[in-house]
Amino acid sequence: MNDLQKLMGEYEQARVGALTRRHFLQTCTTGLGAMWLASTAARGAGKLNFARPAAEPLAPLPPQFAAKAKRVIYLHMAGAPSQLELFDYKPDLARLDGKDCPQSFLEGKRFAFISGVPKMLGPQFPFHRAGKSGLWMSDRMPFLEQHVDDLCIIKSMRTDEFNHAPAQLLLHTGSPRLGSASMGSWVTYGLGTENQNLPGYIVLVSGGKTPDGGKGLWGSGFLPSVYQGVQCRAKGDPVLFLSNPEGVARDERRRVLDAIGDINREAYQQHGDPETLTRIAQYELAFRMQVSASEAMDLSKESAAVHARYGTKPGTESFSNNCLLARRLAERGVRFIQLYHWGWDSHGTSDQTNLKSGFAEMCRGVDRPIAALLADLKERGLLDETLVVWGGEFGRTPMRENRNGQEMKFIGRDHHPGAFTIWMAGGGVKPGMSYGETDDVGYDIVKNPVEVRDLQATMLRLLGFDHHKLSVPFQGLDQKITGVKPTRVVREVIA
Amino acid sequence: MKAGGGGVESSGLRVSDVAFGSVERSSRRSGVIGRVVMMLGLAGSACVGEAATAYEAVVGPIFRARCAGCHGAEKQKGKLALHTWERVVQGGDSGPLWVAGKPDESELVRRLKLPNDDEEHMPPADEPQLSAEEMALLVRWIERGASEKVLVEELKLEPALARAVAELPKKLAEVEQAAGPSAEVAHAVDASTVERNRAPLAAKVAQLQRRFPGALSYESRSSATLRFTAAGLGRDFGDTELAELAAVGDAVDLLDISGTAVTEKAAEVLGRFPNVRVLRMGFTAVGDAVARAIGRLERVEVVVLTETGVTEGGWAEVAKAKGLKKFHVGVARAEEARRAGLPVVEIGMPAPAAEEGK
Numbered sequence: 001m002n003d004l005q006k007l008m009g010e011y012e013q014a015r016v017g018a019l020t021r022r023h024f025l026q027t028c029t030t031g032l033g034a035m036w037l038a039s040t041a042a043r044g045a046g047k048l049n050f051a052r053p054a055a056e057p058l059a060p061l062p063p064q065f066a067a068k069a070k071r072v073i074y075l076h077m078a079g080a081p082s083q084l085e086l087f088d089y090k091p092d093l094a095r096l097d098g099k100d101c102p103q104s105f106l107e108g109k110r111f112a113f114i115s116g117v118p119k120m121l122g123p124q125f126p127f128h129r130a131g132k133s134g135l136w137m138s139d140r141m142p143f144l145e146q147h148v149d150d151l152c153i154i155k156s157m158r159t160d161e162f163n164h165a166p167a168q169l170l171l172h173t174g175s176p177r178l179g180s181a182s183m184g185s186w187v188t189y190g191l192g193t194e195n196q197n198l199p200g201y202i203v204l205v206s207g208g209k210t211p212d213g214g215k216g217l218w219g220s221g222f223l224p225s226v227y228q229g230v231q232c233r234a235k236g237d238p239v240l241f242l243s244n245p246e247g248v249a250r251d252e253r254r255r256v257l258d259a260i261g262d263i264n265r266e267a268y269q270q271h272g273d274p275e276t277l278t279r280i281a282q283y284e285l286a287f288r289m290q291v292s293a294s295e296a297m298d299l300s301k302e303s304a305a306v307h308a309r310y311g312t313k314p315g316t317e318s319f320s321n322n323c324l325l326a327r328r329l330a331e332r333g334v335r336f337i338q339l340y341h342w343g344w345d346s347h348g349t350s351d352q353t354n355l356k357s358g359f360a361e362m363c364r365g366v367d368r369p370i371a372a373l374l375a376d377l378k379e380r381g382l383l384d385e386t387l388v389v390w391g392g393e394f395g396r397t398p399m400r401e402n403r404n405g406q407e408m409k410f411i412g413r414d415h416h417p418g419a420f421t422i423w424m425a426g427g428g429v430k431p432g433m434s435y436g437e438t439d440d441v442g443y444d445i446v447k448n449p450v451e452v453r454d455l456q457a458t459m460l461r462l463l464g465f466d467h468h469k470l471s472v473p474f475q476g477l478d479q480k481i482t483g484v485k486p487t488r489v490v491r492e493v494i495a
Numbered sequence: 496m497k498a499g500g501g502g503v504e505s506s507g508l509r510v511s512d513v514a515f516g517s518v519e520r521s522s523r524r525s526g527v528i529g530r531v532v533m534m535l536g537l538a539g540s541a542c543v544g545e546a547a548t549a550y551e552a553v554v555g556p557i558f559r560a561r562c563a564g565c566h567g568a569e570k571q572k573g574k575l576a577l578h579t580w581e582r583v584v585q586g587g588d589s590g591p592l593w594v595a596g597k598p599d600e601s602e603l604v605r606r607l608k609l610p611n612d613d614e615e616h617m618p619p620a621d622e623p624q625l626s627a628e629e630m631a632l633l634v635r636w637i638e639r640g641a642s643e644k645v646l647v648e649e650l651k652l653e654p655a656l657a658r659a660v661a662e663l664p665k666k667l668a669e670v671e672q673a674a675g676p677s678a679e680v681a682h683a684v685d686a687s688t689v690e691r692n693r694a695p696l697a698a699k700v701a702q703l704q705r706r707f708p709g710a711l712s713y714e715s716r717s718s719a720t721l722r723f724t725a726a727g728l729g730r731d732f733g734d735t736e737l738a739e740l741a742a743v744g745d746a747v748d749l750l751d752i753s754g755t756a757v758t759e760k761a762a763e764v765l766g767r768f769p770n771v772r773v774l775r776m777g778f779t780a781v782g783d784a785v786a787r788a789i790g791r792l793e794r795v796e797v798v799v800l801t802e803t804g805v806t807e808g809g810w811a812e813v814a815k816a817k818g819l820k821k822f823h824v825g826v827a828r829a830e831e832a833r834r835a836g837l838p839v840v841e842i843g844m845p846a847p848a849a850e851e852g853k
Binding site: 147149150193194195196197380381 | 708709710712713714715716718720724726727729753754773775777778797798799801821823824825826840841842843
């Protein structure tokens with residue numbers, strides 16, 4: 001069989017395949033298809049409409065309600081920093097330091113590594129009241145402390161997951177398993193983005209490791225893939241293969257894209273697969289990004305004063321650089337900016353995970369750039385409309401980790417889903433407040449518990465959505481990030 | 496923010512829109528107007544004797560706060576919707592809501608007065624219940640004929656009920672606050688009202704949205720108020736473009752042209768954005784002429800002038816803006832702006848020079 005025959009054969013097969021499918025769908029309009037249509041139409045009553053022109057999947061849509069927050073900068077501290085060394089001050093825990101953990105804490109509980117009877121572990125750093133609001137903070141974040149009156153600290157977070165990957169997935173996608181749409185995807189789906197030359201949802205990773213939850217953390221799940229997070233790199237092309245290959249000029253690239261676009265549009269006419277539109281839109285966005293992304297990600301444009309403020313060094317991968325990039329992206333109208341910074345898993349198995357050294361080093365590494373980011377947002381008047389969220393995927397135990405029942409050389413704490421602390425700033429949250437309380441040793445929540453889904457619903461409310469309404473039908477269910485369990489918008493933290 | 500307004504005045508905000516709650520409630524820019532109208536229309540009606548009708552001032556607000564979560568624009572349980580007069584008079588599966596003049600024969604009153612544990616009692620037992628005064632007001636209204644035209648004064652309210660009417664907006668606002676966002680959805684404007692509010696500028700807005708992709712949008716799905724940000728346009732946006740945008744300037748609440756190529760010439764155009772509440776012009780070449788123009792903006796509350804050409808003398812001009820609440824200028828010039836009486840926002844981070852060098 002020669003090449004031409006082979007090609008014709010494949011063409012014939014494709015043609016017949018397409019015909020059959022169309023034929024099937026046509027006959028379906030009176031049978032199954034009609035039933036499906038009727039049920040979708042019924043479910044559509046009272047729904048928000050997120051339809052956009054096919055070529056502009058990221059066109060902005062107004063929120064459901066007028067809202068203060070227009071964008072999110074989420075600073076995820078991957079590995080889960082200890083709330084007991086930073087924000088949740090427990091003087092009683094200091095008194096119990098070194099004593100055996102009461103049996104009542106251990107019964108029916110499962111830990112990642114603690115076994116037998118661990119010892120209680122007091123706060124490793126001194127605490128004091130900070131700012132005009134008098135919120136408790138340890139001495140580990142002196143720069144951040146200058147913004148304490150802008151923080152809304154939630155001390156009563158809890159989660160269902162006690163391992164990093166599922167806990168991160170739950171926090172960012174609403175499900176501990178892979179395959180659901182991430183918060184950034186939902187938000188860009190709901191609101192689109194203001195800068196049509198940059199992705200609406202950008203992810204920046206530091207700490208030398210992709211978070212345990214993997215790239216599914218910024219996946220779009222059942223939403224069209226145009227809404228998934230775009231990970232940008234610190235060095236070289238911000239997005240891999242963004243530049244034209246050597247010898248390809250920009251106008252040549254344009255002609256190629258036009259030709260591919262024509263073919264794709266024809267394919268869409270035939271099959272109606274929305275992913276084809278995503279493909280077209282992505283090619284076009286990439287073409288525009290060849291100019292704009294490089295400009296946005298170029299830190300060398302910033303002044304020496306700015307670099308001093310953040311402690312940044314252009315051309316390296318660091319949390320500081322990513323904070324400065326986050327500010328540059330916020331200025332350019334990017335909707336959802338997600339940072340992951342690994343290194344907070346302070347089990348006490350090595351000096352790096354020792355609360356006394358490695359953890360303290362991590363604090364030093366994030367303190368200045370976070371404070372600089374908040375300062376820059378304030379200077380630009382952008383903090384009012386930018387919701388900044390800081391936190392890990394769970395908390396740490398008030399007990400000292402005793403891996404295999406042994407006392408360890410370094411001081412660490414195990415994973416603790418039962419209580420952790422996050423803070424939010426800007427974007428319409430109440431500034432200078434502390435919400436929720438844990439018990440005297442920081443083990444259980446005694447007042448105003450906030451589930452992960454409550455946090456998600458609250459973030460969406462701040463962005464102008466009722467979380468029930470930001471949903472799409474998939475697999476017979478109206479999917480939403482907050483899932484099907486009862487969920488509460490924490491109105492007390494909304495200004 | 497519990498204001499009643501939301502439409503743009505030029506698009507014909509009517510008292511009835513506010514009292515009906517059919518204009519979005521949480522808009523800020525026309526918040527003041529909205530609140531004033533609301534006070535005239537609702538709280539003031541009993542004492543001032545405005546021509547407000549009892550439906551607008553009393554019955555409609557009760558229906559929307561207490562019932563429209565299940566009987567409103569979103570859900571119509573029992574085919575009943577109580578968010579607009581047109582739907583109220585249609586009744587639901589159980590027929591008309593009332594018999595004019597005869598509260599005792601009215602389905603509405605019967606349902607309200609049933610014991611809480613009765614399946615037909617409304618609102619359902621696990622929902623917030625009407626107060627005794629609210630019930631009395633509905634009964635009185637039906638006694639007086641329950642038409643759209645009955646005026647508040649025609650209800651002949653005794654002092655206790657008149658007081659209840661005066662306190663109604665505050666009370667119902669609390670009910671909605673507690674009920675959460677679904678109540679706000681029930682309040683959301685029906686599509687035709689949104690369209691009507693947006694109509695005067697709609698064509699112009701659509702044209703400018705094509706001209707400046709991603710930059711111009713409505714504040715919410717039910718608002719006619721506009722927000723503009725040049726974040727995605729950068730230096731491609733300048734004085735000429737600002738003048739084009741001024742065509743819809745009346746409706747712009749937030750104008751963010753930081754980092755653009757606008758110059759002192761913007762001073763001539765700023766007056767065409769009389770309702771702007773948030774104005775960001777940082778990192779531009781604007782100077783004292785723009786500062787003077789900002790000083791004349793009566794509604795402006797938040798101004799950003801970080802890294803501009805405004806001189807020290809310009810701060811006093813900006814300070815003439817009477818409504819100014821927050822002023823952003825950057826650490827380097829915060830002190831001099833503060834001396835000129837501007838409400839400078841604390842940055843909370845010392846100037847780099849004062850820090851240890853790194």
